[in-house]
Amino acid sequence: MKNKAAFLVDKGKIEMGEKEIPEVGKGQVLIKVKHCGICGSDVHNYIEGGTGKRIIHFPFILGHELAGEVVKVGEDVKNFRTGDQVCVEPGVPCGKCAYCREGEYNLCPDMRFLAAYPVEGSMQEYLAFPEENCFKLPEQVSTVEGALIEPLAVGLYAAEHSGVKINDTVVILGMGCIGLMTLIACKARNVGKIIAVDIYDTHLEIAKKLGADVTINTTREDAAEVIEKLTAGRLADVTFETAGQGATAVLAPAVTGRGGTIMCVGNITKPTAYKFFDISCKEITLKTQFRYRNVFGLAVDLIASGKIDLSPINPKMFPFDQTQEAFQYAIHHGEDTVKVMLEM
Ligand SMILES: [Zn+2]
Ligand SMILES: [Zn+2]
DSSP states (O other), X not given: OOEEEEEEEETTEEEEEEEOOOOOOTTEEEEEEEEEEEOHHHHHHHHHSEXXXXXXXXXXXXXXXXXXXXXXXXXXXXXXXTTOEEEEOOEEOOSOSHHHHTTOGGGOTTOXXXXXXXXXXXXXXXXXXXXXXXXXXXXXXXXXXXXXXXXXXXXXXXXXXXXXXXXXXXXXXXXXXXXHHHHHHHHHTTOSEEEEEESOHHHHHHHHHTTOSEEEETTXXXXXXXXXXHTTTOOEEEEEEOSOOXXXXXXXXXXXXXEEEEEEOSOOOSOOOOOXXXXXXXXXXXXXXXXXXXXXXXXXXXHHTTSSOOGGGOOEEEEGGGHHHHXXXXXXXXXXXXXXXXXX
16 A cells, blocks of 8 residues: 655646655554645745745645544554544644743744645645644534635634624735635624625625625725725724735735734735834734644534534635646636645
């Protein structure tokens, strides 16, 4: 038995190959991956061959949004049995540093995160992983939903960390997968009005299905003007920037009200011309987040109880053998889908 894997062999090029099935260490389970989503960061790594200072040495395996079945348990595993369906929190913190000990493990400097070079990702059939990072999916939660829990975790943590309150007016800039997950999380928190902003009507349609009160397409409308009118000049209590673009980062202060909060969810990697006075003159709080912490269990519970419905996300599926095509689709069909997923 071999372990089929999708190897990034060069910028923009994935080839299917095989590797050994990993050994199952103490406290680890062996997972047969059933679904794996393609994240914006995977696409970035695929195109650029790395992110920032992290240069990938080929061949390399991408992917960190996965769910599958436990097919083997290692020594000392307490909470899992073969046959369990699980989703996986992809970051393994050191567990010893001050951040880890204080529960802020997403800030651990020694975090080993799937598909963050040199840690190989989950676009392979078998993955050995610590049981602490696995979350059991109850019967009513599918592995497709399981593979969407990682991006949902980003949205849940964004909402929690922003401090958004019941009845707040919320603006979400960007309705890609992370923007929609943030919308879902805000909805679950019973905020007041949700104003969703994007450049694609297709994405805004999904936002409506998920409960957005107002949608704004910035190719036709001036978001700041519309939001000013809608809120009688009060603007947003909390604005989420989820697109990771300079343009939306610059727009954020213009749609955020006095004493409001801007939550930076997207990864804005390019230098952005920002007038900080636009923030300070309204005493806006600027918050950031790095991945997430302590939300995977909550995510599973919310889906299982029906409080969160992920079905409008409707991932575009590709068989594992067509991983190269799936990436090309993700790059060229951004308007048609918010999530491309591999079916193993
Ligand atoms: Zn992701
Ligand atoms: Zn640590």
